[in-house]
Amino acid sequence: MKNCFILVLLLCAAFWSRAQDTFSIVAVDPETGEVGSAGASCVQGAGSIGGVILLSGILPGRGGVNAQAWICINPHVNLDNAMSQMEAGSSPQEIIGWLLDNDDCFSQNFNPAYRQYGIADFGPDGQPRTAAFTGSSADDWKGHITGPNYSIQGNILRGPEVLDSMEARFLAAEGPLAHKLMAAMQGANMVGADARCTAAGTSSTSAFLRVFRPDDEPDAPYLELNVAETPTGVEPIDSLQALFDAWLLTGTGAQAVDAPRFHVFPNPANGQAWLLADTGGEAAGSTVRLYSLQGQILYEQPFAGGRMRIPLPAKGALLLQVASRSGQPLYTQRVVNIE
Numbered sequence: 001m002k003n004c005f006i007l008v009l010l011l012c013a014a015f016w017s018r019a020q021d022t023f024s025i026v027a028v029d030p031e032t033g034e035v036g037s038a039g040a041s042c043v044q045g046a047g048s049i050g051g052v053i054l055l056s057g058i059l060p061g062r063g064g065v066n067a068q069a070w071i072c073i074n075p076h077v078n079l080d081n082a083m084s085q086m087e088a089g090s091s092p093q094e095i096i097g098w099l100l101d102n103d104d105c106f107s108q109n110f111n112p113a114y115r116q117y118g119i120a121d122f123g124p125d126g127q128p129r130t131a132a133f134t135g136s137s138a139d140d141w142k143g144h145i146t147g148p149n150y151s152i153q154g155n156i157l158r159g160p161e162v163l164d165s166m167e168a169r170f171l172a173a174e175g176p177l178a179h180k181l182m183a184a185m186q187g188a189n190m191v192g193a194d195a196r197c198t199a200a201g202t203s204s205t206s207a208f209l210r211v212f213r214p215d216d217e218p219d220a221p222y223l224e225l226n227v228a229e230t231p232t233g234v235e236p237i238d239s240l241q242a243l244f245d246a247w248l249l250t251g252t253g254a255q256a257v258d259a260p261r262f263h264v265f266p267n268p269a270n271g272q273a274w275l276l277a278d279t280g281g282e283a284a285g286s287t288v289r290l291y292s293l294q295g296q297i298l299y300e301q302p303f304a305g306g307r308m309r310i311p312l313p314a315k316g317a318l319l320l321q322v323a324s325r326s327g328q329p330l331y332t333q334r335v336v337n338i339e
Helices: 002-016 077-087 092-101 161-172 177-187 236-249
Strands: 023-029 034-041 056-059 063-068 116-122 128-134 143-146 150-154 206-212 223-227 262-265 272-277 286-291 297-303 307-311 316-323 329-337
Touching: 023 063, 023 116, 023 161, 023 177, 034 056, 034 063, 034 177, 034 236, 056 077, 056 206, 063 077, 063 150, 077 092, 077 116, 092 116, 092 128, 116 143, 116 150, 128 143, 128 150, 143 161, 150 161, 161 177, 177 206, 177 236, 206 236, 223 236, 262 329, 272 316, 286 307, 297 307
Parallel strands: none
Antiparallel strands: 023 034, 023 150, 034 206, 056 063, 063 116, 116 128, 143 150, 206 223, 262 272, 272 307, 286 297, 286 316, 316 329
């Protein structure tokens, strides 16, 4: 019995070490501080572990990583390491460099040349940064495209037109980040986008889309849609679109218009952060204060709404608060300064 159990574990490890997030996008929105990703793959059995969403890592208010191609999971060690590097303050390019120097995978005969990464985050000035890597040993067709605030990557594709179409749809879409990511996925809605699904007449078998606002908890995104696995011949991007449309109809995706919604990013930050109010309302005439964890006021300035740079005068954890004219707290958020 013990030998049979070990054999099952080895078979699972061998199968999932080949898992691919065949086409994906990770992006940030400097206007809202949102971070999001979306992707799909043609992997039979993906539903058994919850779908290919497991290949996306996001640190709210900071950035995201898609780690794909010949991955090792349970744990997804390279993705976990990438997120630790991001939390420590490394830039996207620095993260990729670290991953290539410290590849960590329990499967034999693997090396960084098999991997593919896409990263987007916010720099210390609140502006987006991106980087990507496609290893020479990842399966063809493979490649990546980076823009000012997005990284799109894929492997085992029918050709470069998949990524080109995703980028074109992302850039042409209007509205918030969630709409742009959904549009990018529709750009890959073509037969055989993942070449392994050509015979099935679909792009893939599993798809996801997720968006985090700056102050979301890591396990509680503003939006998370996951098509873990569809039956043969059913297009998962169409299923994802149906979930997205239903989400919009619930009103969950509507922006607040009567009261301000505050965000602070990046968080963790390097010496400064940005405070953003989605709308005016009570934000006009409010006051921003930074407190030490001992209650000492370290910074105080009026806030007229919109976007405001907040210098962080001390290293470590700080408390940021926005108070109305009457002194009523409108927003409180813990901010970590790693500088």
